[in-house]
Structures are given as C-alpha cells and as structure tokens.
Amino acid sequence: MSIENFPTEAKSDAVSKLQERIKSLEAEIEAIEYKLFPFEQSLRNAISDLLIEERELTILYKEQKKAKKERRLAQKRKGKNYKEVTDVVYISKETVTQEKVNQKEKKRLYKEAMLYVHPDKFSMQENEQLKATETTTKLIEIYQNGSLEELEAFHAHIFGGNTTICFDKDISLIEQTTNSTTYLTKEVERLEKVLNELLGSHTYKVLTTYKNPMSFVEELKAYYDDRIFKLRKRTRTKK
Structure with a gap:
C-alpha cells in the first residue's frame, strides 16, 4: 500500500519521521x-x-x-x-521528441512552484521570506541540473506543505500532488549515501x-x- 493512500494523520506522521531522520543524519554527518x-x-x-x-x-x-x-x-x-x-x-526522433516533452514539463513544474513559493510573497514576513529563499534556491538548482523525476518530487514536496512555509494553500494544486514524501525520502537516501562515504573513507x-x-x-x-x-x-x- 502506497503511503499516499494512508489517512492524512498517518501521512503527517510519516513526514515527521522522515524529517527527524534527516535531522539525525545531518547531525551525524556534521x-x-x-x-x-x-x-x-x-x-x-x-x-x-x-x-x-x-x-x-x-x-x-x-x-x-x-x-x-x-x-x-x-x-x-x-x-x-x-x-x-x-x-x-544518431539521435532518434523519438528521443528528441521525448526530451522536448520533458523540458516542457520541467518548465511548467518549475514556473508553477516558483510562483507559489517566491520570496516576494513574504516581503512582510522576514522568517518566511528566508525559508522561501532557501526553497527557491533549491528549486532553481534542481531545474537547471536535475532530472524531471527530481523536479516532480520537489514540486510535490512543496505543494504537499512540507517546506514549513505558511502558504495560503491552493487546494486544487495540492490535490495534484501524487507523492508528497518522495523528496524527503530521496533526501534521506542522499544523506545516508554521504554518511556511508564518510565512514568508508x-x-x-x-x-x-x-x-x-x-x-x-x-x-x-x-x-x-x-x-x-x-x-x-x-x-x-x-x-
């Protein structure tokens, strides 16, 4: 059973556990x-x-x-x-076409997420603006250097309400989220890899x-x- 099919309370608990795991890994790495x-x-x-x-x-x-x-x-x-x-x-037409489709979808996701979390929306809230700046910095990095899958995961992460920023949430956009824990799960995997590399050096x-x-x-x-x-x-x- 996918975690996205869990009740809201169960999903919230799963997100909290992932966030706790991330903090624990970051502390150990540091x-x-x-x-x-x-x-x-x-x-x-x-x-x-x-x-x-x-x-x-x-x-x-x-x-x-x-x-x-x-x-x-x-x-x-x-x-x-x-x-x-x-x-x-030789690059097949199918490959070129798929790449164009992927780039178009990346651009759509990026623009949607950027408008949703842009720091200017929080000009009167210093703490929230700082969080929004950090989120958009990560968003730009993934858009420029990451894959479509990574951008989809971070897009879901943002609209899943996991950025700790107090948005006026657009319900129609949140309903489009397919996996709000994907980004956190990938971040745990990334940090575990960093930790293992340090321990194995x-x-x-x-x-x-x-x-x-x-x-x-x-x-x-x-x-x-x-x-x-x-x-x-x-x-x-x-x-």
Whole structure:
C-alpha cells in the first residue's frame, strides 16, 4: 500500500519521521566532518609540496599526450589515403521528441512552484521570506541540473506543505500532488549515501584506528614520491 493512500494523520506522521531522520543524519554527518576535515587539511599541509608537484606533472603529462596525438593525426592527414573521420551520433526522433516533452514539463513544474513559493510573497514576513529563499534556491538548482523525476518530487514536496512555509494553500494544486514524501525520502537516501562515504573513507579509518593518525603522513609521502617518480619518467622531467 502506497503511503499516499494512508489517512492524512498517518501521512503527517510519516513526514515527521522522515524529517527527524534527516535531522539525525545531518547531525551525524556534521559531527564526523567536524573531526575529519581538519585532519585531512593537516595531512594536505604536511605534503603540500608533493601535492602541487604531482598535480603539475599530471597536467603536463596529459598535455604531452594530447600534443603527441595531434602530431600523429597531422602526419596521417598528409597521407594519400587519409579520410577524415567524424563521430556521428544518431539521435532518434523519438528521443528528441521525448526530451522536448520533458523540458516542457520541467518548465511548467518549475514556473508553477516558483510562483507559489517566491520570496516576494513574504516581503512582510522576514522568517518566511528566508525559508522561501532557501526553497527557491533549491528549486532553481534542481531545474537547471536535475532530472524531471527530481523536479516532480520537489514540486510535490512543496505543494504537499512540507517546506514549513505558511502558504495560503491552493487546494486544487495540492490535490495534484501524487507523492508528497518522495523528496524527503530521496533526501534521506542522499544523506545516508554521504554518511556511508564518510565512514568508508580511508582517512576516516586512519583517524579512528591509528594510534597516531598523523603517522599516515609517511605513507602518503611514499605514495606521492613513487607517483612523482613515474610521472617524471613519462614526461622526461628532471628534478
């Protein structure tokens, strides 16, 4: 049974639980980052010269490879039997049509949500205007970079009354909402992924398992010394 078929009270309880889970995840992520990020910065500071040299050599290596490829291509072009090769990507009419439909629907959802939650509607309510600004910022980000499904979810989230902004709700628009918990569910999934990546990062394991975490600097130096040595050989760069 879909959560959207639950009674209003049950849906409200589900939303509250999701919001509580989001707060809990955000707090846990913040606590880990508070310890981890300064440690990682200390590691970077300790090997800053190696990091810079490795990056410079990596860029040089890529530039040399690109130049070598261009020289080979120039030589081939001088040959009698050379034919210019062009990459032709076939895009079906159905794909183009569907993309246009998706863009049109994204534009409709975006405009509808933006007009509904625009900060100017709350010019006399400072707190509500701040919330509306945060919501519209997220809305713009999803419209520009997200998929139609993500925009649909956030649109449903807004019109489902889950933004904590005190709107004069348009019942006809709310009735169009198909899944008011989709955005919150996706946000929980996103935060869980961020948390798992932090917990699974090598530097976090070093920080939490090494007796002296800063001793990891020696391992990093050995790694970058070896990488720099190989890059110097590839680019024929002397120290």
